[in-house]
Amino acid sequence: MSELLDKFQLYFQFPFVRYALVVGVLIALCSSLLGVTLVLKRFSFIGDGLSHVAFGAMAVAAVVGLTNDMLLVMPVTIICAVLLLKTGQNAKIKGDASVAMISVGALAIGYLLMNLFPTSSNISADVCATLFGSTSILTLTQFEVWLSVALSAVVVIIFILFYNRIFAVTFDENFANSTGIKANAYNLLIAAVIAVVIVLAMNLVGSLLISALIIFPALSAMCVFKNFKAVTICSVCISIFCATAGILFSIIVSTPVGPTIVVADIAMFAVFRVIGAINSKRNKI
Template identity: 70%
Template sequence: MNDLFATLGFYLEKPFVINALIVGVLIALCSSLLGVTLVLKRYSFIGDGLSHVAFGAMAIAAVLGLTNDMPLVLTITVVCAVLLLRMGKNAKIKGDAAIAMISVGALAIGYLLMNIFNTGSSNLSGDVCSTLFGSTSILTLSTFDVWMCIILSVIVVLFFVLFYNKIFSVTFDESFARATGQRAGLYNLLIAIVIAVIIVVSMQLVGSLLISALVIFPALSAMRVFKSFKSVTICAAIVSVVCALIGLFTSILAGTPVGSTIVAADIAVFALFSLIGAVTKRNA
């Protein structure tokens, strides 16, 4: 046990580990805040769809030889978030079909572009795997990545705090919100844009295919025990941050992939909360 703490203390002195902890906690917090809204509005898979779009955007950036792909990826992902919202209201193309169409199309085109054009990498399969499932090394986080994550996370948290009542209204009864004069369409659009921002920020750490887990599992775990929107949101935020820390520390000590380890921690907590919820309901 002493050796374990000594090893952990050694790694905590390294700047790249501190950077990974900062980014991991912020991503987990932001994902959980809007995760409850997405689950309740049955938009859970919008995160999965936008993550595939982000992968396609990263492929385009690689083909163009951009050293900093964040602006391009963020722009394309936000635009597609708006398109998904608009297409979801189209009677001919339902929301789930729109998500499937854009996500699968972006994933296929992105991988096709990376194969057709020489992106300058000698390990294409490794690059794709790293992008889809997260980097196997937390050394890949640059100072720019950390500061960009901090800035965007502050924007996301401020948005949630300032528009909490509006988010609550459009989450539970969008028709009533419209009837009372609230601009429900605008707030739905803002939610979609913020989710796109979270997806792009999360790509570096957990990968495009695992981002949805950060959005869905903490919210579902909290719903097993709590019932009110506020309680579920607070619990989801705590669960998400704790699972991120557990996953990061386990990854550091055991050498496992960061993203997959965090998601495994989320799954374990979900199972625990499901058991607690079942016992509580039985005894009620």
């Protein structure tokens, strides 16, 4: 045990480990806040679609030679998020189909561009790092840390300020409209916030695993709690715990950071599923 503590003490001397924990906790907080809304709105897979859009935009930024790819990635992802949530209500192309279309389309275009116009000698490593996160959370700069703090603060403040309206829009848009809440405007707001969270989360787990960060904490909490507030709070706690445990475990045991966090989320889901089953049996008796 003391050996493990010594190791932690040693590792915490490195700024990048502290940065990873700060950013990891913030991303986990933001993604779990939105996860509940997205799962309830039947948009669980939007995270996957938008992360592929961000991957495609990153490829374009690299080909164009942008030094700060955020300038392109963020607006493109926000526009696609808005389009996806809008076309979700369109009868011609249903929500799941449009997410799938944009998801595979952006992934294919991104990979094609990276191959046609390679910006480094090791394309497979670049692709692997973007898709699976690799060690990107452990290679953050101080600027990226502060950017994550600022964007996370914006996400949390928006969630606090518009909590009641987001709640209303999440459960029944027609009812929300009839009570004077502009459901479309709040859908746009949710879309923009989702895009911000996804671009941030790409650093943590990579674009292929973002959905896990959004879905698992919310679903785990829903197994045990039945009201929106309790589910949201529980989801945040689960997400932060899994992200912290995943990051610490991966640096100690030298496993890939992203998949380790996702496995922690899966394990937590299994635990909450069992607790939920026991609770429902007790209630029946």
